[in-house]
Amino acid sequence: MRKGIACMQRRISMAIAVMFIAATLLAACSGKNDGNESSSPSATTEATTTEASSSTESSPESDALVMKDGKYDPPIEITTVKQIGPELKFKNGETLDDNVFTRWLEDRMGIKQKILWTTPTTNDAFKTKLMLTLTANEPMPDYLYVPVDVAHTLIDSGKFQPVGELFDKYASDEWKAAMDETKDxxxxxxRDGQTYGIPMIESSLLHDDVMWIRQDWLDNLGMKAPTTTEELEVVMDAFVNKDPDKDGKKNxxxxxxxxxxxxxxxxxxxxLNPIMGSYGSFMSIWHKNAQGEIVYGTTTPETKTAIGKIKEWIDKGYLHKEVGIQDEVKAMELYTSGQAGIAFSTQWAYNWPFNATETNVKGANVQPYPLPAGxxxxxxxxxxxxxHWLVLLINKDMKHPEVLFEYQNYLYEHYEDPPKGGEFEFGFARGYDYDFVGGKRVTTENEIPGGRHAPQFLFMAPVVPSKQIKALAELADGRAPATPYEETLATSPMQAKLSAKYIYEQREHTVNNLYNGPQTQTMKDKQENLDKMEAEMFSKIIYGKEPLDYYDKWVQNWKSAGGDQIQKEVTDWYNAANGG
Known part of the structure; x- marks a missing residue:
């Protein structure tokens, strides 16, 4: 459930979800079906090709697909929509409709992608546009990737088709094996025995945090990185009051x-997820308390303590005075411009955006550290x-949904864990996400002539959840890369490897949402109001409009406004799903 968001951030966009994309690939191995409606064996690329060709031979319909040399001939057009983040860049005069990826898709697969509309990633623009399209009963694209919270509304609209049988029939063994790592x-x-969305799985631990600190600020002040929240507060006070950047200003x-x-x-x-967690608070998810009861994390005594700590930090100037209304873009700017010295963020955050801090600020040195203990x-x-935070939905009117599987199967087979000598051995495209300079392979922004412009921001890369963070952690400890996949990972900056190492070492401290079912009836009726109540409570307390004890009144109001009933529904679902 975490960071189902922005896809800035963890919600920033489908692009951010694969920010360190050159490494988010998947191993070829056998797999099972997803337990959905059909037990049909998976179709390999060859089987799909044969089926399409057979259909063409036996059917007189003019829209029957023909494949020649592994591609559709004539090409088939598919439509989609996208949210676009600031990380997406083009080179060589390319555009969203004509670029290295769209040309590859048509040349290699015979698929033309048409983007009906785009939105920025900020201010829920994508979600708003989708809801307006739905309300106006305007046509939906053939397929789209949507955040988890939006997926349920679209599924319940009746405009999208079941995908369980499609997945069982057309998905490759490699794709199925990856999905089997997270069967839930x-x-x-x-819905009623049918499955309507295909989760676009990510690397395990991809969105877990480490503590990113300006090492040069620590060095200027003669301090060490904090290991506890008590030590962290000492460092924060120095970062605010002792001129860590040595410019003679309190700024x-x-x-x-x-x-x-x-x-x-x-x-x-x-x-501030890890700070809340260091006090035992896990807001907005369902987890077990010390008594083994399933509780809503925002309603626990630990959350009251943690919210009080955040207010204290705002009052002391450790956090920006407008932190309560800042989105990820504003927070990112504070860090990359050199105004802030600490951030809690993901393993991929050094590759973007934190590396920009070292470009923008002379002498800046950004380093990862393990999370502090409370x-x-x-x-x-x-x-x-x-x-996952994105879900693939397929329009019920799409005539040839098998095209989507043909394309994704190809990426799982050839791109996820590429063989030596394969077309993706070094990356997606030379001159974009890698190049060779003086006989040496280069992959960074400053090394690639014309800059790094990763095509992976334009598509959903295939992923095996268990691979990336573990491999990076092992590489950080000095293990030599053994495959082209690991050779790609090995080109990562040491900060990216170290952050993966710390995340992997602290993985036992990660708490996940226990509720993974569809919205209950009370959620449909009451959740929007409960979320509003939660946001208002938080804002009022951290900005001093209400005392901390207002939290206790809010908990009672939350329970009586539908929270208690939702807790019962969640508990019943969990017990049933786990054989209780």
Whole structure:
């Protein structure tokens, strides 16, 4: 559930979800079906080709597909929509409709992609546009990738087709094996025995946080990185009051954070999730308390303590005074411009955007550190338990949904874990995400002539959840890369490897949402109001409009406004799903 968001951040966009994309690939191995409506064996690329060709031979319909040399001939057009983040860049005069990826898709697969419309990633623009399209009963694209929270509304609209049988029939063994690593991932998208969404799985732990600190600020002040929240407060005070950047001005803040989105424990990709977790608070998810009861994390005594700590930090100037209304873009700017010295964010955050800090600020040195322990020695954060925040939906009117599987199967077979000598051995496209300079392979922004412009921001890369973070952690410890996939990972900056190492070492402290089902009836009726109540409570307390004890009144109001009934529904679902 975490960071189902922005896809800035963890919600920033489908692009951000695969920010360190050159490494988010998948191993070829056998797999099972997803337990949906059909037990048909998976179709390999060859089987799909044969089926399409046979259909063409036996059917007189003019829209029957023909494949020649592994591609559709004539090409088939498919439509979609996209949200576009600031990380997407083009080179050589390319555009969203004509670029290295769209040309590859047509040349290699015989698929023309038409984008009907786009939105920015900020201010829920994508969600708003989708809801307006739905309300106006305007045509939906053939397929689209949508955040988890939007998927349920679209599924319930009746405009999208079941995908369970399609997946069982057309998905490759490699894709199925990857999905089998997180079998519960299908549960939220089931309706009356049918499955309506294909979760676009990510690397496990991809959205877990580390603590990113300006090492040069620590060095200027003669300080060490904090290992506890008590030590962290000492460092934060120095970062605010002792001129860490040595410019003779009092113009710095300690921590850059985006608290505009309260849901999911302030767990955007640039939030305070690990700080809340260090006090035992896991806001906005369902988890077990010390008594083994399933509780809503925002209603626990630990959350009251953690909210009080955030207010204290605002009052002391450790956090920006407008932190409660800042989104990830604003928080990112504070860090990359050199105004802030600490941020809690993901493993991929060094590749973008934190590396820009070192470009923008002379002498800046950004380094990752493990999460600090709280007053009772607790380390904690919310994880992205189901390993996805985007869902593939297929329009019920799409005539040839098998095209989507043909394309994704190809990527799983050839791109996810490429063989030596394969077309993707070094990356997606030379001159874009890699190049050779003086006989040496280069992959970074400064090394690639004309800059790095990763095509992977234009498509959903195939992923095996268990691979990336573990491999990076092992590479950080000095293990030599053994495959082209690992050779790609090995080109990562040491900060990216170290952050993966710390995340992997602290993985036992990650708490995941126990509720993975579809919206209950009370959620449909009451959740919007409950979320509003939650956001208002948080804002009022951190800005002093209400005392901390107002929290206790809010908990009672939340329970009586539908929270207690939802808790019962969640508990019943959990017990049933786990054989209780």
């Amino acid at each position: 991932v299908w549960l939220p998208y089931k 710095t803040i300690a921590v850059a954070a985006a608290l505009k989105t309260v849901k999911y424990n302030l767990a955007t990709w640039l939030g 007053p009772d020695g607790q380390i904690g954060q919310i994880g992205n338990g189901l390993n």
